[in-house]
Amino acid sequence: MSHTNPIMNAMNICKLFEDAEAAIRWMMAKKLLKSSQLCGKCGRELHFRTTGINNAEGCKWVCTTHACKSWSCSVRRGSMFAGSKASLKQAVLLLYYWGNNTTVKETAEEVNLTRQMVAKYFKEIRLVLINSIEQTGPMIGGIGTTVEIDETKITKRKHSKEWLVGGICQETKDVFLKQVERRDAETLTSVIQDNVLIGTRLVTDCWCGYNRLAQVGFAHDTVNSLNFLSPNNALIQTQNEENLWRWLKEYLKQKGTNRLRNLNEYLAEYVFRRMHPNAFESIIEAIGRETEDS
Structure with a gap:
């Protein structure tokens, strides 16, 4: 099996980890692990060494400077797997099952870890997604496109951040989702400017919070919120937004959560999965960027 083949499944991952060194080098190539380390004593570059069966990973980083007396560190150092009790094979399998939208319960059974540990890993993945979307998530829309904008409440419970503003591009189906404390004109205009390209045609309901959009570079049409259609032009509608x-809400229901304190994580996951059909490969790339920057 080629270790550079982007098409991976659970069987291939298990086969890859039959050779610890090859698996670790694959993880380094994917930037899941750092491909170089510096000595914690002298600051010189460490050497990659195989260690045999006495080391859980089969490899480690070692300083060959005599004064450092073979100072060493784990291959996990500086990665999201540092300090984890899961093996590296289990860690990659966790990424695979998350990428395939497998439940915590099913993943725990497949990987032979507790549900609590799987849930913790999945949460760490969602936190990576928040950073990834902030850094690489493109603004939606553009000249010649139409973006439908709306706001909603995910739950009926009172909370300081209970409003959710979202947009979906009619042509590309790209979306953005943002939690806000208020839905006044200042807040909504700022959110839209941060997430939609100037020159985009916007379609909203008649809420007064959208009144400034034409003043900041957007073509702006409104619809009747009762039937999602413009009273003047039946082609102007926000049915895509209502579908979003x-x-x-169905996605959050499947995840078993409506807890607003974690909502931003699940919103990031939802947007990430829409943006990246191959979520396994894409989460590897996102983690790789974080590892490289750490």
Whole structure:
């Protein structure tokens, strides 16, 4: 099996980890692990060494400077796997099952870890997604496109951040989702400017919070919120946005959560999965960027 083949499944991952050194080098190539380390004593570059069966990973980083007396560190140092009790094979399998939208319960059974540990890993993945979307998530829309904008409440419970503003591009189906404390004109205009390209045609309901959009570079049409259609032009509609809310709420229901304190994580996961059909490969790339920057 080629270790550079982007098409991976659970069987291939298990086969890859039959050779510890090859598996670790694969993880380094994917930037899941750092491909170089510096000595904690002298600051010189460490050497990659195989250690045999006495080391859980089969490899480690070692300083060959005599004064450092073979100072060494784990291959996990500086990665999201540092300090984890899961083996590296289990860690990659966790990424694989998360990428395939497998439940915590099913993943725990497949990887032979507790549900608590799997849930913790999945949470760490969602935190990576928040950073990834902030850094690489493109603004949606653009000249010649239409973006439908709306706001909704995910739950009926009172909370300081209970409003959710979202947009979906009619042509590309790209989306953005943001939690806000208020839905006044200042807040909504700022959110839209941060997430939608100037020159985009926007379609919203008649809420007064959208009144400034034409003043900041957007073409702006409104619809009747009761039937999602413009009273003047039946081609102007926000049915895509209404579908987005329905899909999102169903997604959150499947995840078993409506807890607003974690909502930003699940919103990031939802947007990430829409942006990246191959979520396994894409989460590897996102983690790789974080490892490289750490």
